Amino acid sequence: MHLVTAEEMRALDRYVIEQIGLPAAVLMENAARAVAEAAMELGAEWYGEANGGGGKPAGGSRLAAGGGSARSGCGGYGAASGRPLRWLVLAGKGNNGGDGIAAARHLLEMGAEASILYAEPPERLTGDAALQRDAAARLGIPAAVYAPGAVDWRSFDGVIDALLGTGSRGAPREPYASLIREANASGLPILAADIPSGLDADTGAVHEPCIRAARTVALAFMKRGLALYPGAEYAGAVTAAPIGIPARLADAHGVRVFRLDEAAVCSRLGVDPARPRRADTHKGTYGLVLVAAGSPRMAGAGLLCVRAALRAGCGLAAWALPASLAAAVTGRAPEAMLAPLEDGGRGDWSAVAPEALKAELAGTDALVLGPGLGRFAGDAAWLRRVWDAACGAAGGTGAGRAVPLVLDADALNMLADADDFAAWPRRPADSPAVLTPHPGEMARLVRTSTAEVQRDRIGIARDYATRRGVVLVLKGAATVTALPDGTVYVNTTGNPGMATGGSGDVLAGVIGSLLAQGMPPGTAAAFGVWLHGAAGDRAAAARPSQASLLAGDIIEYL
Ligand SMILES: NC(=O)C1=CN([C@@H]2O[C@H](COP(=O)(O)OP(=O)(O)OC[C@H]3O[C@@H](n4cnc5c(N)ncnc54)[C@H](O)[C@@H]3O)[C@@H](O)[C@H]2O)[C@H](O)CC1
Numbered sequence: 001m002h003l004v005t006a007e008e009m010r011a012l013d014r015y016v017i018e019q020i021g022l023p024a025a026v027l028m029e030n031a032a033r034a035v036a037e038a039a040m041e042l043g044a045e046w047y048g049e050a051n052g053g054g055g056k057p058a059g060g061s062r063l064a065a066g067g068g069s070a071r072s073g074c075g076g077y078g079a080a081s082g083r084p085l086r087w088l089v090l091a092g093k094g095n096n097g098g099d100g101i102a103a104a105r106h107l108l109e110m111g112a113e114a115s116i117l118y119a120e121p122p123e124r125l126t127g128d129a130a131l132q133r134d135a136a137a138r139l140g141i142p143a144a145v146y147a148p149g150a151v152d153w154r155s156f157d158g159v160i161d162a163l164l165g166t167g168s169r170g171a172p173r174e175p176y177a178s179l180i181r182e183a184n185a186s187g188l189p190i191l192a193a194d195i196p197s198g199l200d201a202d203t204g205a206v207h208e209p210c211i212r213a214a215r216t217v218a219l220a221f222m223k224r225g226l227a228l229y230p231g232a233e234y235a236g237a238v239t240a241a242p243i244g245i246p247a248r249l250a251d252a253h254g255v256r257v258f259r260l261d262e263a264a265v266c267s268r269l270g271v272d273p274a275r276p277r278r279a280d281t282h283k284g285t286y287g288l289v290l291v292a293a294g295s296p297r298m299a300g301a302g303l304l305c306v307r308a309a310l311r312a313g314c315g316l317a318a319w320a321l322p323a324s325l326a327a328a329v330t331g332r333a334p335e336a337m338l339a340p341l342e343d344g345g346r347g348d349w350s351a352v353a354p355e356a357l358k359a360e361l362a363g364t365d366a367l368v369l370g371p372g373l374g375r376f377a378g379d380a381a382w383l384r385r386v387w388d389a390a391c392g393a394a395g396g397t398g399a400g401r402a403v404p405l406v407l408d409a410d411a412l413n414m415l416a417d418a419d420d421f422a423a424w425p426r427r428p429a430d431s432p433a434v435l436t437p438h439p440g441e442m443a444r445l446v447r448t449s450t451a452e453v454q455r456d457r458i459g460i461a462r463d464y465a466t467r468r469g470v471v472l473v474l475k476g477a478a479t480v481t482a483l484p485d486g487t488v489y490v491n492t493t494g495n496p497g498m499a500t501g502g503s504g505d506v507l508a509g510v511i512g513s514l515l516a517q518g519m520p521p522g523t524a525a526a527f528g529v530w531l532h533g534a535a536g537d538r539a540a541a542a543r544p545s546q547a548s549l550l551a552g553d554i555i556e557y558l
């Protein structure tokens with residue numbers, strides 16, 4: 001599923017109208033029908049099949065979770081009454097309003113009741129929205145103009161938010177702002193047309209106020225802001241409805257940002273998540289991962305990383321660590337090999353020669369460097385020498401072979417301190433390094449604040465990936481994976497229970513494992529992110545709460 005910006009959507013819209021020759025009114029009609037159908041489904045979910053008129057079975061838990069004045073206001077109706085649901089369409093003066101007004105007409109046809117509440121005097125509507133206004137009036141659809149405090153929300157069962165769409169700029173102005181606040185306070189289930197009003201369609205930032213929708217029906221394509229937080233939370237359950245703009249037009253227009261769900265894993269990444277194995281294979285078939293990780297204070301990071309790598313399917317995993325640490329972890333990961341590196345008795349990486357790690361690279365199929373590594377004097381220069389070796393640069397692995405590489409955690413902090421990363425040897429085009437920063441590490445890499453990173457996660461990740469020629473995995477809710485060619489995947493799996501120590505070490509191990517199994521870096525990173533989140537979701541479901549999830553639990557569900 002493509003994720004588009006408001007500007008890209010406008011360009012596609014224009015193209016279909018001007019070049020393909022479909023009148024805008026046809027798109028609006030299709031959009032309106034999709035909005036009305038989604039409203040019927042939402043009604044069925046909240047109030048039961050008899051009222052919704054079709055679609056999904058009644059969701060008792062949603063009713064319970066819905067709470068608020070609407071439920072008490074609707075007491076006596078609900079599934080038992082069997083009467084049509086009453087929808088209130090909040091209409092803005094642009095085409096988003098036009099979609100909503102036309103949806104009111106479709107709702108009547110589907111057997112529901114609908115009224116229209118104009119945010120502004122309806123005379124201000126123009127073009128296709130004005131056409132819809134007039135048709136609705138001639139059909140006798142009740143309509144009123146919003147006056148603060150005058151709406152009797154209890155006379156309705158649900159709300160359609162068609163106030164602001166992709167044409168909105170900045171925080172909703174009055175009277176939109178007051179109307180949004182009243183709608184949110186009504187406790188009624190809200191269906192957002194295209195995007196919740198108040199959401200920044202491009203970044204997922206939410207203005208004050210912003211509609212809190214139970215459900216959003218995205219028209220033609222999902223807007224980026226519906227997949228990014230906090231927007232994704234305000235949008236509720238999101239679906240995309242076809243309105244006459246085929247997906248291949250988005251490809252042709254250069255849209256390269258995708259929502260990463262299971263369908264996209266299969267279709268876009270070309271990966272079968274179950275990946276059955278061929279019978280005539282052995283551990284050598286599935287590659288050897290070298291994990292360089294762990295220090296006295298963070299030995300567990302290495303343990304988690306190496307175990308995750310093994311669970312993600314590599315044939316062999318070796319754990320390179322300071323020799324003085326080896327005794328403490330021996331036997332903790334019996335399936336892994338240990339590669340103790342001479343550390344002058346210090347127990348950390350400060351005295352481990354890069355050449356010692358380089359020697360271990362021979363014969364490995366991927367290197368994961370960084371989890372729990374710690375920092376030490378001169379570590380940026382140390383990293384540079386390991387980088388050169390893994391690049392296959394002169395004096396590297398000997399064979400001149402590039403070893404697939406994941407840099408995580410402290411390796412990223414070292415990289416951030418290296419002023420000349422741009423001048424480091426380039427890796428082969430088919431083997432870019434995978435970097436897995438969390439927002440704080442990303443901020444250090446690009447010398448900005450974490451808040452700035454979070455404000456434009458796709459932009460920051462994509463810019464870094466294309467400029468530096470790396471695969472950039474920007475972790476966090478809706479992890480963003482950006483490839484050197486500008487392709488971006490926004491992940492849909494995972495849960496806040498995974499915000500716990502060691503979770504990132506597990507991800508680094510998973511990606512390293514997939515690299516060792518021969519997956520191209522962009523695919524390994526995006527699929528690894530999805531897999532890690534999916535395992536986290538299963539692990540959380542098996543626990544009494546998300547809060548009790550441990551990073552080690554994620555490994556067990558890979
Ligand atoms: N996807 C498609 O191809 C189609 C989309 N449709 C729908 O059209 C909207 C976009 O419509 P547009 O007229 O461009 O803009 P809006 O309706 O979002 O509103 C613009 C309207 O609002 C005023 N405005 C802007 N910012 C603010 C603000 N912060 N506060 C208050 N008012 C604001 C501005 O002056 C304009 O008048 C898209 O989302 C779809 O729902 C088509 O119907 C079908 C094709």
Ligand SMILES: [K+]
Nearest residue numbers: 161164195197
């Ligand atoms: K809207």
